[in-house]
Amino acid sequence: MSKELNLWLDDLLKDIKIIQFKRKNSRRVRIDIAPEALPALLELLQGRASYVHLSAITCVDWIEDDEFELVYHVWSYETNSLVSAHTRISRDPGVYLSVYDLYTPAAFFERDIHEMFGLYFEGSPDMEKFILTEWNGPPPMRKDFDSEAFVNQTFSWEEYHPQWLKDIEAEGGGITTRPEDVR
Amino acid sequence: MNELDKIPVRQELSVAEGNVKRSNPLANVFDELVRFCQSRSMFMLHYCTGCGAIELPPAMTSRFDMERLGIQPMVTPRQADILLITGYVSVKTLKRIILTYEQMPSPKYVIGICSCTVNGGMYWQSYATAKVLKEYLPVDIYIAGCMPRPEAVISGLRDLMGDIKSGRADNWKRYFQNYDHYLGNQQKLFGEDWQTPTDIIAEAEHYGLMTDQTLGEHTALLQKHQQPLEALEFSLGEKREKIQGENPREKNNE
Numbered sequence: 001m002s003k004e005l006n007l008w009l010d011d012l013l014k015d016i017k018i019i020q021f022k023r024k025n026s027r028r029v030r031i032d033i034a035p036e037a038l039p040a041l042l043e044l045l046q047g048r049a050s051y052v053h054l055s056a057i058t059c060v061d062w063i064e065d066d067e068f069e070l071v072y073h074v075w076s077y078e079t080n081s082l083v084s085a086h087t088r089i090s091r092d093p094g095v096y097l098s099v100y101d102l103y104t105p106a107a108f109f110e111r112d113i114h115e116m117f118g119l120y121f122e123g124s125p126d127m128e129k130f131i132l133t134e135w136n137g138p139p140p141m142r143k144d145f146d147s148e149a150f151v152n153q154t155f156s157w158e159e160y161h162p163q164w165l166k167d168i169e170a171e172g173g174g175i176t177t178r179p180e181d182v183r
Numbered sequence: 184m185n186e187l188d189k190i191p192v193r194q195e196l197s198v199a200e201g202n203v204k205r206s207n208p209l210a211n212v213f214d215e216l217v218r219f220c221q222s223r224s225m226f227m228l229h230y231c232t233g234c235g236a237i238e239l240p241p242a243m244t245s246r247f248d249m250e251r252l253g254i255q256p257m258v259t260p261r262q263a264d265i266l267l268i269t270g271y272v273s274v275k276t277l278k279r280i281i282l283t284y285e286q287m288p289s290p291k292y293v294i295g296i297c298s299c300t301v302n303g304g305m306y307w308q309s310y311a312t313a314k315v316l317k318e319y320l321p322v323d324i325y326i327a328g329c330m331p332r333p334e335a336v337i338s339g340l341r342d343l344m345g346d347i348k349s350g351r352a353d354n355w356k357r358y359f360q361n362y363d364h365y366l367g368n369q370q371k372l373f374g375e376d377w378q379t380p381t382d383i384i385a386e387a388e389h390y391g392l393m394t395d396q397t398l399g400e401h402t403a404l405l406q407k408h409q410q411p412l413e414a415l416e417f418s419l420g421e422k423r424e425k426i427q428g429e430n431p432r433e434k435n436n437e
Contacts, residue, residue, distance in 0.1 A: 140310050
């Protein structure tokens with residue numbers, strides 16, 4: 001039964017001209033779609049094909065293209081398959097529509113993406129700080145945030161070969177069994 | 184193997200470094216007895232921040248059985264002797280660790296397990312983890328490894344027991360003696376209005392551990408920002424109504 005449903009869905013989705021449809025295997029479908037059409041697609045999938053479970057929304061920062069890629073993963077318990085809807089929006093100003101009215105759990109993912117990437121979702125119920133409540137810097141998952149430079153600026157490091165170890169080595173001690181001796 | 188024994192791994196403490204023996208021989212015997220008892224009944228608060236915590240259940244339960252050495256888990260910081268920090272410490276967690284540490288009664292010992300507490304470990308690049316634990320708390324023993332096996336954990340704890348027995352494990356005093364230094368590092372990370380409910384300066388006075396390093400510019404900053412503690416408001420009924428009113432879904436249903 002579920003195989004037949006999948007085939008019908010494939011035929012339907014292939015007929016829509018503005019999307020790129022690609023079936024990866026019997027349980028995964030990839031769809032590339034323009035950002036203005038994505039809420040309509042999700043509504044169609046949820047209402048007509050029982051894709052009721054929003055598993056995750058993921059965000060990718062394509063800094064060279066100046067774009068964010070949003071991937072909506074929706075799962076259907078009828079067809080037992082996952083649809084990943086990919087869409088790309090401009091990095092500046094980085095505002096997109098919330099799908100909270102379709103999928104309530106979207107509030108959770110959108111808040112997380114807002115915190116990590118600085119992408120704002122219009123219509124999402126809560127865009128406050130979520131996990132990084134004590135973080136005042138830029139959104140840390142953006143590619144233009146240099147984590148290493150931040151760490152070197154903020155934290156100091158333990159010395160790997162401190163004076164007390166040198167003192168012990170001068171007396172003939174120190175690391176007695178080096179890794180290469182064991183191997 | 185015999186050569187290994189000759190290597191000076193640890194220098195014996197001289198009298199000048201604070202290992203003062205009392206003139207009354209009976210008092211010495213009593214001190215030694217107290218230290219022996221302390222080293223043989225250690226209650227451990229394991230603050231499981233990272234993956235190193237997974238090595239503790241086998242170390243505590245029947246396979247390796249820490250309790251035969253007198254080391255037992257404890258549920259509250261107020262009754263614990265050892266604070267065991269297992270793994271990476273995020274900046275948010277570090278605040279809670281400092282709160283927990285300051286609540287523990289002296290003498291108290293901190294053990295940093297895993298490479299992450301030494302130098303950030305595999306999270307050295309992360310913006311969210313604090314790197315060197317001993318900048319913020321006086322650490323007695325580091326057990327390095329990613330992760331150390333239960334044998335290594337028990338071996339580290341045995342080292343600490345030896346230190347307590349011989350009177351060497353007095354790092355907890357350093358927190359009071361150099362409070363300005365530790366507070367300065369904490370303020371650097373958490374902002375200058377950082378404060379804890381525990382009054383460390385008053386405790387330092389109580390233990391007689393005030394030095395010229397206890398007070399300084401950072402403690403002056405602390406006293407400037409310090410606010411008196413207030414009891415939290417407890418109003419369950421009102422809050423529930425408020426949440427129901429704010430929920431847009433419920434509004435739609437009405």
